[in-house]
Amino acid sequence: MTTDQRPTAEQRRTSEVATMKAIVQEGYGSAPEDVLRFTETPRPTIGDGEVLVRVRAASVDRGTWHLMAGLPYPVRLAFGLRRPKFTNPGRNLAGTVEAVGAGVTGFRPGDEVFGVPGGNGSFAEYVVAEPGKLATKPANLSFAEAAAVPISGLTALQAVRDHARVRAGEKVLVIGASGGVGSFAVQIAKALGAEVTGVSSTAKVEAVRALGADHVVDYTREDVTDGSHRYDAIVDIGGNRRLSQLRRALTPRGRLVIVGGETGGRWLDGLDRQFRAVLLSPFISQKLGFFVSSENAADLVALRELVESGQVTPAIDRTYPLEETVAAIRHLLDGRAAGKVVVTVP
Numbered sequence: 458m459t460t461d462q463r464p465t466a467e468q469r470r471t472s473e474v475a476t477m478k479a480i481v482q483e484g485y486g487s488a489p490e491d492v493l494r495f496t497e498t499p500r501p502t503i504g505d506g507e508v509l510v511r512v513r514a515a516s517v518d519r520g521t522w523h524l525m526a527g528l529p530y531p532v533r534l535a536f537g538l539r540r541p542k543f544t545n546p547g548r549n550l551a552g553t554v555e556a557v558g559a560g561v562t563g564f565r566p567g568d569e570v571f572g573v574p575g576g577n578g579s580f581a582e583y584v585v586a587e588p589g590k591l592a593t594k595p596a597n598l599s600f601a602e603a604a605a606v607p608i609s610g611l612t613a614l615q616a617v618r619d620h621a622r623v624r625a626g627e628k629v630l631v632i633g634a635s636g637g638v639g640s641f642a643v644q645i646a647k648a649l650g651a652e653v654t655g656v657s658s659t660a661k662v663e664a665v666r667a668l669g670a671d672h673v674v675d676y677t678r679e680d681v682t683d684g685s686h687r688y689d690a691i692v693d694i695g696g697n698r699r700l701s702q703l704r705r706a707l708t709p710r711g712r713l714v715i716v717g718g719e720t721g722g723r724w725l726d727g728l729d730r731q732f733r734a735v736l737l738s739p740f741i742s743q744k745l746g747f748f749v750s751s752e753n754a755a756d757l758v759a760l761r762e763l764v765e766s767g768q769v770t771p772a773i774d775r776t777y778p779l780e781e782t783v784a785a786i787r788h789l790l791d792g793r794a795a796g797k798v799v800v801t802v803p
Contacts, residue, residue: 475500479581480782481544485527489786492525495779498544501577501585505559508586510570513552514604515579517782517789517798518637519717521546524578525786529728547578547782547800550586551594551603561588569594571603571761573752579604580782582802592757595764598771605637605771605797610760612716612750613641613692617649620714620748621690625650630681630688630706633695634670635661635795638716640772642692643668648768654688656681656695657795664795668772682706692716700734700745707743715747772796778803 477500486492503509524546527533536542551571554564564570572591574584594603616638617623629646633639634655646653647669655670658677665673674681682702689708694716703713715731734745763769774794777785779802789798 477582478779479545480547480578480779482525482541482546483544484540485525485533487522487526489522489525489783489790493546493783493786495782498581500583503556503558503585506561506588507558507575508554508561508564508570508588508591509556510550510552510574510584510586510591511555512550512579512582512584512802513600514550514776514802515547515800516549516604516607516609516637517785517800518548518608519789520548520608521786522790524548531728543577545578545580547580547584548573549604549607549609550574550579550584551598551600551606552584552802555583563588564591569600571595571607572754572757573607580779580800582779589754590752590757592754592761595761597765601776601799601801602771602773605773605799606641606760606764607757608750608752609637609797610641610769610771611752611756613638613645614756614760615748615750616692616694616714616716617642617645617690620746621692621712623649623651623690627651627689628654628687630654630656630691631670632656632681632691632693632698633717634665634668634673636695637794637797639692639694640665640668640796641769642694642716643670644769645763646690646692647671648763651690654681654686661795664772687711690714697730700730700737704741704743704745710742710744712744713746715745774798776801 476497479498554568570591571594575587629651631642634643635657643655653670654672655665656674657665659675662673684705687708690712692714731747738745774796776799785798
């Protein structure tokens with residue numbers, strides 16, 4: 458390259474601003490090691506009504522894996538049949554507002570926020586978000602802690618408050634209490650005044666007790682659905698028990714909300730149980746069902762209030778730097794996490 462062909466200092470600065478470090482996925486695959494790579498990508502730009510966030514932390518959940526793997530197959534109807542529409546599977550963020558588009562009135566540059574990205578994901582230095590899926594970050598949380606809240610917290614809040622309709626004095630069973638959604642569900646049910654029983658493996662009993670659960674059941678030693686105890690509401694996040702078993706643990710007019718429970722099937726992956734619950738519910742006195750969580754600012758604000766009041770605290774299992782996102786997802790898939798796995802962005 459001759460001297461007059463070399464980039465100027467201004468061109469180098471422009472190039473640096475125009476790119477960012479991010480995780481990129483170009484195809485579906487169940488092993489993060491096979492489909493994710495850490496690289497430089499173009500920095501996103503915003504349009505009218507959008508917010509550019511400088512990401513400081515993101516977190517991993519089961520939805521991250523489903524988007525990465527494209528499983529079960531119906532996921533691909535929304536996110537791309539042959540390859541993912543979005544090249545980054547991150548779905549939670551906490552960071553600072555870098556810029557706002559025309560028409561955005563609720564945020565300004567420098568604001569600390571948490572929420573859900575729009576379009577491409579949050580395992581990156583910058584991401585575009587919609588104002589309706591962001592809220593001011595809880596003042597008492599770090600960015601890493603705040604990034605643990607959005608998807609899992611929203612799912613737990615809506616499961617416990619809206620679908621299980623938990624009230625003070627009721628007995629609530631949370632199956633899968635040590636996981637991302639479960640750790641929030643236990644605390645939210647307690648905040649609503651319920652007597653909460655959490656179900657977990659032996660290794661995670663103490664972690665669930667630390668969340669404030671009144672009782673903790675080790676599922677390797679005790680069958681919580683044997684009928685010896687009845688619950689007004691069951692939030693089933695990590696289980697695969699048959700509906701007949703779960704109904705046996707409900708009061709005659711109890712409510713069952715199925716949030717998860719995966720079988721590994723490529724077509725339904727446990728959804729058949731959810732559908733059977735909906736079909737059966739109209740014919741019995743118990744209320745059975747499932748739901749798809751809503752990503753909205755109003756519920757992010759409700760979560761922020763619970764966090765700032767001290768009633769809910771994100772349970773962080775482990776943090777990884779952005780370049781080790783593959784290891785973070787692998788840690789979750791291996792079933793070792795008690796609480797949330799967080800990715801930090803320098």
